[in-house]
Amino acid sequence: xxRTLAAGATVxxxxxxxxxxxxxxxxxxxxxxxxxxxKTTATSIKASLDAARQVDSRIKVELIDLGxxxxxxxxxxxxxxxxxxxxxxxxxxxPKLRDPNVGGWIIGSPVYFRSMSALCKVFxxxxxxxxxxxxxxxxxxxxxLSVGAFRNGGQELVIEQIQSVLLCHEMMIVGGKPGAxxxxxLWNFANDDITKDEFGMDTARKLGIRVAEAALRLSLxxx
Ligand SMILES: Cc1cc2nc3c(=O)[nH]c(=O)nc-3n(C[C@H](O)[C@H](O)[C@H](O)COP(=O)(O)O)c2cc1C
Numbered sequence: 001x002x003r004t005l006a007a008g009a010t011v012x013x014x015x016x017x018x019x020x021x022x023x024x025x026x027x028x029x030x031x032x033x034x035x036x037x038x039k040t041t042a043t044s045i046k047a048s049l050d051a052a053r054q055v056d057s058r059i060k061v062e063l064i065d066l067g068x069x070x071x072x073x074x075x076x077x078x079x080x081x082x083x084x085x086x087x088x089x090x091x092x093x094x095p096k097l098r099d100p101n102v103g104g105w106i107i108g109s110p111v112y113f114r115s116m117s118a119l120c121k122v123f124x125x126x127x128x129x130x131x132x133x134x135x136x137x138x139x140x141x142x143x144x145l146s147v148g149a150f151r152n153g154g155q156e157l158v159i160e161q162i163q164s165v166l167l168c169h170e171m172m173i174v175g176g177k178p179g180a181x182x183x184x185x186l187w188n189f190a191n192d193d194i195t196k197d198e199f200g201m202d203t204a205r206k207l208g209i210r211v212a213e214a215a216l217r218l219s220l221x222x223x
Pocket of ligand 1: 034035036039040041042110111112113114115147148149150151152153154188192
């Protein structure tokens with residue numbers, strides 16, 4: 001585990017582990033916002049989740065891949081379903097988002113024209129339903145990841161856009177360990193084999209570790 005970590009990570013993992021003996025089980029959701037199911041964004045998030053799981057045995061992880069789901073944007077009104085005639089993909093995953101055991105999110109989007117994907121935007125709009133009657137996501141740790149086909153293709157811009165939205169939920173935004181301070185930035189230069197981007201995969205792991213540590217600490221405060 002420690003061989004993939006940045007210097008200094010070992011100490012804080014030890015302290016998170018010590019605290020974890022008092023924490024309840026904490027779930028971390030990975031949310032992949034690429035319409036291409038199981039591709040580079042989903043693979044990168046899986047690497048983050050794997051690293052998160054290794055921080056402590058009380059960390060449970062689950063990937064929600066939005067690829068293949070039809071999700072409409074917010075349609076107006078005061079209820080999630082208002083203005084829509086039928087349920088869609090968002091309704092299918094809503095129970096997972098409402099799970100009280102969720103203490104952390106790792107959300108990722110591909111870069112589309114230096115912005116988040118449309119799927120990511122509609123997902124975030126629909127998460128408005130999680131703000132009422134109380135801010136369900138408040139004090140949930142969240143780290144953001146982005147994948148682009150270019151080295152400086154806009155990954156950090158996308159991370160910032162998503163972080164701005166999540167501030168409206170009073171989520172606790174974290175970056176990763178050194179080298180990934182804003183979040184995980186990945187470069188898809190090898191025909192969708194994102195594991196070839198060793199630096200980027202390392203940022204994904206560092207993000208997962210940081211989210212796991214923060215989720216454990218926040219869970220102690222909530223207990
Ligand atoms: C419409 C569109 C716009 C894109 N714009 C950018 C861009 O601005 N910068 C970039 O680095 N990559 C861009 N890409 C490439 C994707 O971000 C990249 O292929 C990414 O790995 C796709 O994620 P996925 O494999 O999870 O679907 C774009 C791709 C598409 C389809």
